[in-house]
Amino acid sequence: MKLVLIGARIDGQAHLVLDLLGESAEHEVVAFLDETPGLSGATVHGIPVVGTPFDIGRAVAMGAEGGMVSIGSGAARERLAGVVRSAGLALPTLIHPRAEVAPSATIGEGCFIGALTLVNSGATIDDLALLSPTAFVGHHASVGSAASIAPGARMGGRSHLGRRSFLGLGANVLPDRAVGDDVVVGAGSVVVHDIASGTSAIGVPAAVTRKKHRA
Secondary structure, eight states: OEEEEEOOOTTSHHHHHHHHHTTOSSOEEEEEEOOSTTOTTOEETTEEBOOOGGGHHHHHHTTOOEEEEOOSOHHHHHHHHHHHHHTTOBOOOEEOTTOEEOTTOEEOSSOEEOTTOEEOTTOEEOTTOEEOTTOEEOTTOEEOTTOEEOTTOEEOTTOEEOTTOEEOTTOEEOTTOEEOTTOEEOTTOEEOSOBOTTEEEETTTTEEEEEOOOO
16 A cells, blocks of 8 residues: 655654564555645655645645554644545554564554554554554553553553553553543553543652643
8 A cells, every 4th residue: 555654753753654664565655744844845764745734635646545644642643644534545554563463452543553562362452553662562451542652661451541641661551550541651650540631640659740731
């Protein structure tokens, strides 16, 4: 499938997506779109930036059949996925060949699952979720739409990470615990109690430090 990537940051998620795509011939990136002023007309990793997300018609004219939002922010992925859908393009899920996904797991559309990530039996990964390399999702755990799991972070069995929430580097959610929507869990934290939506939490055990407004 020919793809357009929304988000062309050379040192960000776009590079991870390109490296994953380089592992197979299933997809071909024909163009980037990016909101950064002045980036239109540039070339990133040999691929042209043909405009902003609202110029998605240019990518369609180049043959794009699908789109991937290659941005780390869950709120941005959710917002810009609407542009892809409105253009009638598919939102393929990209799974690294060195990731392990249980046959009984359920994976939504537009997800990114990086190298050495493990998604266990009965887990549910909703649309637009980003599972960074070496993330771990336990059995029957659930990851909400546009949520993000950083490298080395782990979710125990039957745990839940809410929509657009972020689980930081090396953080852990213990079994049966729930993290609400729009939550940031700091690096190295351990969630031993449920965390309410719209907050930030850090520490061992993770404690709420402040209210967080949705991006």
